[in-house]
Amino acid sequence: MVSVKIIGLLRGNIRIAFDALVMDMDGFESDRDHFGHFFLLSQGLPEIVFLSEALAVETVSFLLIKLISFDLEVRAADHSLLPVKLMSCDLRLQVRAVETVSCRDAGYMGSNRGNSLLQKCRQKALEAAMNDINSSFGKGSVTRLGSAGGALVETFPSGCLTLDFALGGGLPKGRIVEIYGPESSGKTTLALHAIAEVQKLGGNAMLVDAEHAFDPAYSKSLGVDVENLIVCQPDNGEMALEIADRMCRSGAVDLICIDSVSALTPRAEIEGEIGMQQMGLQARLMSQALRKMSGNASKAGCTLIFLNQIRYKIGVYYGNPEVTSGGIALKFFASVRLEIRPTGKIKSAKGDEEVGLKVRVRVQKSKVSRPYKQAEFEIIFGEGVSKLGCVLDCAELIEVVSKKGSWYNYGEHRLGQGREKALQYLRENPLISEEIEKMVRSSVLEAAGFGVSSSLKHQLPQLLEEDALQEMQ
Incomplete structure (x- = not known):
């Protein structure tokens, strides 16, 4: 293995490192695997450093370099700068000097100087590529996570301390959360507690009541400020998700709760007759909406809570027959999935009346903390958690x-x-x-x-x- 440093004369001034190229050296053809990356270091007289396992440098008289993408700056006669953007170009480089150094004898590449040189060139190429992308697609399209800030996921209390403990701090901001379980298990109660916590922190919350079953008196008993709560009772699923997406994009809402996915009826199903076969309409609706809403929620820092019901598969004799409604897209887009189930009843002191539920929540999925943790708590009727x-x-x-x-x-x-x-x-x-x-x-x-x-x-x-x-x- 030897490193070859070729110094040649090239018209123009190329500032950015070459990324991919094909060389033709006096009939000697080589591909990228043999020569690796080529880097242009200096202005005026370019300096190209590359590795070669077998190269007869004595016969080299010129290099024909094919550049895939680079920036070329040309100086006019009046020394004005003429920037030219090229996507593909062949450059003929006349060789003026060839220097061959063995890696075994304090070689150029492989030594500290060579590694440092290579690293600097790669860094310049990376910065140039990032600047080019940001200028084409807008500032911040690509950025380093450390310099961007907000590398950690912010959370807010869920209203249930044991659940916050299981989630590693609380519900994540700017993410999608799914809460599912059987009927009367506490899904809406848990969502209303999250709304109340957001309002206590000075944020705005919205409830999309697709089931048309919102109870202001019960919500107020849980601590929800019903006077400032934004409520929407949509006519169909398209209307519900479009309103939620617009409110999310406004950047003024911190939490949007959709109650529930099963009640998001597609417009075509409402306009059709009862009993008509409508295959996959709701799943298609949810998939299309989530593709838009997931990115908007992250940018706006708005948490989306989807409450979901469970259904049963037909003909399942082994395994769990339960499945959530609305297709499987929500399973993938959700950063947190919470399964809530009642485990028992709470009786009064006399034992003659049921006053609450014992509930277990299992973190089935979490991208922000350890999954599969469980939280157990009590829900008192009329009081909440x-x-x-x-x-x-x-x-x-x-x-x-x-x-x-x-x-x-x-x-x-x-x-x-x-x-x-x-x-x-x-x-x-x-x-x-x-x-x-x-x-x-x-x-x-x-x-x-x-x-x-x-x-x-x-x-x-x-x-x-x-x-x-x-x-x-």
Whole structure:
């Protein structure tokens, strides 16, 4: 292996490194695999460095170089600069000097000087290509992730602390989230809690009520500001998704919830008769919409939550027969998929009335944190997610609250015997519950690590004080 440095005279001034070329040296033809990359380093007298395993340099008199794409700058007689953009060109380079150096004897290529030279040329070629792309397609079309900022995914609270813990910080901003499960499992309740959290942070939220079942009184009991909530009850699926996409592109909405995918009826199905065969209309509608909305949501920083129902396949005897409606496009476009299922009922103190549900949420897919984690919490009818229950469960999970037998203890404080007594103690002592919640949320941020942005720390409720923030930083 030898490196050959050829110095020749070339009319014009080529500033950018060659990317791909074919050489013809006095009848000696070679392809790119033999010679690799060619780089032009200096102005005036070009200097080309390349590698060759076998080359009779004594017979070289000129080089015929075919450039695929490069920028050529030509100086006119009055020394004015005439930029010329060429996509394909043959250049004949008259050789003035040939220098051959063996890699074994302090070779040019392979040595520190040679590697540094090669790296500089590649860097110049990369910068030139990026500048050319940005000038053609707009600034920021290609950029380095470190210089662009926002390399980490920002999150916001979901309204359920145990779910935030499972998600590594909360729901991601600018991404698509799917929440699916059977009927009366808490899908809408969970979405309304997310809307309430966004509104608490000063953001705008929108609900696309395709099922036409929105209950303002229940939403208000969950903490939703119904006066400022943007609500749309569309006539068909095309209208629903087009409105959601326009609101997303406005950049003024932080969260859009579509309830639900199963209720997004295509216009052709509405205009047709009941019983007509309409194959794949909803799946095609969702696929077309998601191709547009995913990019718009990312640019605007708007989170899209799709609530979905489950159906059953016919003739499945082995495996899971359940499938979500609306085709499979949503499975691919969603950054987070949450499966929610009830696991039991909560009875009153007397045991004669059902007052809530025990719910388990499984993170079936997550591009922003570790998937397949589970979160269990309680939904109280008329109140929503039991926040104190979430705090107690998370505190027990990270060992902020210890449990010996049936007794719950927090430091020197004895919370009570049994879960209900411990929750009652936290209701009666809000300062202690706030202190426990601060420690739990701090642990959520630490558990998030580099998977999500630490911007959650300035989105926490006002339970966090300055000393707690300094400790986290």
